Amino acid sequence: MTLHLAPTASPVHSGRAVGTLAFTVLIYSLMMTLLVPALPVLCEALGASVAASGWILTAYLLAGAVLAPVIGSLGDRYGEKRVLVIVLAVFALATFGAALTTSIETLIAMRVLQGVSTATFPLALAVLRQNLTGPAMAAGIGWVAGMLGVGAGAALVLGGVILQYMSWQWLFLITGALILVALAMVVVWVPQAPRGPAVRTDWAGTAFLSGGLVSLLLAITQGGSWGWTAPATLGLFVVAAVALVALVGVELRQPNPLVDVRVLADVPMALTSVITLVLGFVPYVFYLCVPRILQAPEATGYGSGFTVIQTGMAMLPAAVMVFFGGRATSPIAARFGLRTPAVAALVLMGIGAAGLALWPTQLWSIVVFFCLVGFGNGLGFAVCAQLLAALIPPAEIAAASGLNTVVRTVGSATGAPITTAVLVAGGQDRSAFVCAFLVAVAVSAVGAVTAVGLPSVRE
Numbered sequence: 001m002t003l004h005l006a007p008t009a010s011p012v013h014s015g016r017a018v019g020t021l022a023f024t025v026l027i028y029s030l031m032m033t034l035l036v037p038a039l040p041v042l043c044e045a046l047g048a049s050v051a052a053s054g055w056i057l058t059a060y061l062l063a064g065a066v067l068a069p070v071i072g073s074l075g076d077r078y079g080e081k082r083v084l085v086i087v088l089a090v091f092a093l094a095t096f097g098a099a100l101t102t103s104i105e106t107l108i109a110m111r112v113l114q115g116v117s118t119a120t121f122p123l124a125l126a127v128l129r130q131n132l133t134g135p136a137m138a139a140g141i142g143w144v145a146g147m148l149g150v151g152a153g154a155a156l157v158l159g160g161v162i163l164q165y166m167s168w169q170w171l172f173l174i175t176g177a178l179i180l181v182a183l184a185m186v187v188v189w190v191p192q193a194p195r196g197p198a199v200r201t202d203w204a205g206t207a208f209l210s211g212g213l214v215s216l217l218l219a220i221t222q223g224g225s226w227g228w229t230a231p232a233t234l235g236l237f238v239v240a241a242v243a244l245v246a247l248v249g250v251e252l253r254q255p256n257p258l259v260d261v262r263v264l265a266d267v268p269m270a271l272t273s274v275i276t277l278v279l280g281f282v283p284y285v286f287y288l289c290v291p292r293i294l295q296a297p298e299a300t301g302y303g304s305g306f307t308v309i310q311t312g313m314a315m316l317p318a319a320v321m322v323f324f325g326g327r328a329t330s331p332i333a334a335r336f337g338l339r340t341p342a343v344a345a346l347v348l349m350g351i352g353a354a355g356l357a358l359w360p361t362q363l364w365s366i367v368v369f370f371c372l373v374g375f376g377n378g379l380g381f382a383v384c385a386q387l388l389a390a391l392i393p394p395a396e397i398a399a400a401s402g403l404n405t406v407v408r409t410v411g412s413a414t415g416a417p418i419t420t421a422v423l424v425a426g427g428q429d430r431s432a433f434v435c436a437f438l439v440a441v442a443v444s445a446v447g448a449v450t451a452v453g454l455p456s457v458r459e
Contacts, residue, residue, distance in 0.1 A: 135334065213245040219240065220410075273404065278346065
């Protein structure tokens with residue numbers, strides 16, 4: 001398979017640009033899980049119910065899924081740097097606005113605006129794709145992709161530390177300051193790509209994609225509380241199916257579609273999407289199970305009685321391994337092709353899940369096997385990003401990677417309620433956690449089998 005190559009930037013400039021983009025994606029990934037340990041505190045401070053506080057995470061998820069491909073398409077058209085600067089400005093305003101809120105409704109609104117940050121990863125990938133090639137591009141993708149898991153894991157530690165010594169508002173104030181630093185770095189060090197061709201906005205595709213994704217993710221995230229057979233849940237699934245089928249019909253007739261369904265129907269792209277779905281699903285099994293195991297009282301027979309900070313420290317090595325997984329992808333792919341690290345990523349995640357299914361409550365097993373999952377996850381993120389760079393023309397990479405981000409979001413949104421349902425059905429005892437980890441084993445196995453069918457693309 002032929003790679004779509006771009007001019008190589010100067011070493012000095014590209015190094016600064018890669019560092020800037022990696023830092024930018026790190027902040028976005030921090031915001032994904034930074035509020036997880038703060039949900040009980042936010043409930044009490046804002047007088048919100050547990051159900052209402054769940055929307056603090058759901059609103060961010062829904063907005064990001066809708067906005068990522070749309071903003072990615074705008075990046076392809078108007079230049080990724082221009083759009084990235086606007087995204088970071090909105091992200092910063094929403095983050096500082098969240099720190100000033102006094103009601104749960106306003107906080108949820110700010111979280112919706114923060115959802116624009118989901119587009120930072122596809123825009124960063126597009127900048128790398130436009131300016132680097134060969135090993136330099138692969139290494140840059142490894143750095144940026146590695147930040148996804150590092151931020152999500154490190155945020156669990158950082159959030160706990162901030163809550164231990166400061167008020168919840170500092171979660172947003174510190175993040176907002178980091179966003180402003182990233183914004184300045186992007187303005188100074190990220191190269192500006194030329195504008196893409198002037199084309200009409202695909203409003204019909206945007207409407208159907210937004211309606212379908214919102215309906216699908218809302219049904220997935222709320223189905224556990226509403227009931228999976230409740231009329232509202234089933235109705236949303238029907239609406240999602242109708243909207244997404246209509247999207248396919250509309251986009252096939254569009255000369256410049258928001259979602260090029262012909263590309264998505266290509267076998268390597270379809271396989272990449274399945275793998276991305278798995279990469280989004282599996283980590284959330286661990287994000288939900290591991291803290292519950294570690295923080296449960298020792299009287300339960302399986303808990304360690306850890307504090308939030310101790311729990312975060314136990315999970316931090318896995319977050320670090322995500323980064324190393326991303327960095328390891330380039331040399332492995334250069335020698336064996338992208339299929340090998342893709343299969344290895346899913347196999348490692350499956351082994352990690354199987355290890356915790358066998359020894360779910362020991363601290364050593366949690367650290368060791370969660371590290372395997374983290375390394376595999378980082379490896380997989382980088383592989384999928386490099387597959388997109390290889391399969392998609394440079395002018396369309398931001399929109400395509402934005403849609404790939406949506407697929408990962410759907411995987412995460414599916415992993416959370418399914419894991420919760422398994423734990424509730426099992427009474428949240430030792431056997432329930434074993435069942436949840438076995439689900440992760442099965443899903444990882446599906447991903448590994450899928451990865452075998454990938455083309456053996458080399459740099």
